[in-house]
Amino acid sequence: xxxxxxxxxxxxxxxxxxxxxxxxxxxxxxxxxxxxxxxxxxxxxxxxxxxxxxxxxxxxxxxxxxxxxxxxxxxxxxxxxxxxxxxxxxxxxxxxxxxxxxxxxxxxxxxxxxxxxxxxxxxxxxxxxxxxxxxxxxxxxxxxxxxxxxxxxxxxxxxxxxxxxxxxxxxxxxxxxxxxxxxxxxxxxxxxxxxxxxxxxxx
Ligand code: ZN
Numbered sequence: 531x532x533x534x535x536x537x538x539x540x541x542x543x544x545x546x547x548x549x550x551x552x553x554x555x556x557x558x559x560x561x562x563x564x565x566x567x568x569x570x571x572x573x574x575x576x577x578x579x580x581x582x583x584x585x586x587x588x589x590x591x592x593x594x595x596x597x598x599x600x601x602x603x604x605x606x607x608x609x610x611x612x613x614x615x616x617x618x619x620x621x622x623x624x625x626x627x628x629x630x631x632x633x634x635x636x637x638x639x640x641x642x643x644x645x646x647x648x649x650x651x652x653x654x655x656x657x658x659x660x661x662x663x664x665x666x667x668x669x670x671x672x673x674x675x676x677x678x679x680x681x682x683x684x685x686x687x688x689x690x691x692x693x694x695x696x697x698x699x700x701x702x703x704x705x706x707x708x709x710x711x712x713x714x715x716x717x718x719x720x721x722x723x724x725x726x727x728x729x730x731x732x733x
Contacts, residue, residue, distance in 0.1 A: 531698040533560040533642055534689050535586075535615055539678050539704025543584075546707050555680050555688050558632055564642040571733040572640055574714050578618035581712050584705035585663035585671045585720050588613040589682060590647050591699040598690040603683035606695060609647035612661055612720045612727045615702050616641040617709075644700065645720065645727035653723065656682060664719045665712070673706030 537556035538544045544551055566572060574581060589607040598606060615636070622635035653659060656675060663671040675681070680688065685703060689695065712718065712732050719729040 531562050531696065531700070532693075533562070533564060533700045533702065534558075534693060535560060535636070535702040536680065536685055536704045539680055539685075540673060540706040541677065541679065542707035543705050543709065546709070551679075555685060557689060557692070558636055559693075560637040560642050563639055564637055566640040566643040566730070569728060569730045570643075571731045572616070572643060572712075572718075573733050574712070575618070575638060577638075578620055580618065580620040582617045582619045582709045583663060583665070583671070583712050583718060584615040584617055584709050585661065585673070586613055586615050586702040586705050587611075587659060587661055587675060587722070588644055588647075589686075589701040589703065591695045591701065592697060594694065594696050596690050596694040598687055598695070600683050600687040603686035606686055607682070607701075608650050610650055610653065610656070610659075610722070611645040611647040612722050613642055613644040613700070613702055614663075614718060614720065614728075615705060616643070616712075619711075642700075642702070643718075643728060643730060648722075659722065660724070661720065661722045663708075664721070665716050667717075667719075670710060671706055671708035675703075677706060678704060
């Protein structure tokens with residue numbers, strides 16, 4: 531399986547990093563070795579002094595598809611979860627400066643902790659889904675999917691122009707404002723509509 535991620539999908543996060551508002555979605559990948567599950571602790575790597583949390587709604591793909599039309603995109607995922615797109619911001623800044631690929635900053639081991647998944651039918655309205663991240667009990671990021679520049683179906687249509695989606699693939703759909711550094715000893719807990727989905731420690 532593979533993990534596809536959308537960058538710069540929330541306007542408030544674009545402005546906090548002084549990034550340009552993209553004309554089309556920014557897409558990048560993480561390998562399956564980035565997955566961290568079952569509330570396992572995240573071991574802080576020593577190659578970075580600035581690992582940032584980015585809380586994101588995650589879609590789980592349920593069948594093979596490519597060149598998916600936006601109006602059929604909803605048929606390609608029926609479960610939703612939440613994850614953290616860990617980013618070595620110090621490394622990413624250097625790579626961005628030189629126009630180099632982001633993999634070392636984005637796709638390293640355990641850089642994609644994910645929750646369990648719930649059926650879409652569990653939620654009233656995917657276009658207005660509240661989610662948030664707490665660190666040590668304090669809310670640090672809060673988002674609503676209505677703030678996305680590209681919604682879930684538009685993301686699937688765009689990604690599938692370039693990458694065939696396969697059963698079990700995951701899509702990280704972008705992060706709202708409030709990204710910041712994590713420290714050893716922190717506990718990260720993420721919620722969808724107030725329901726705790728994932729909770730793990732940074733070690
Ligand atoms: Zn992200």
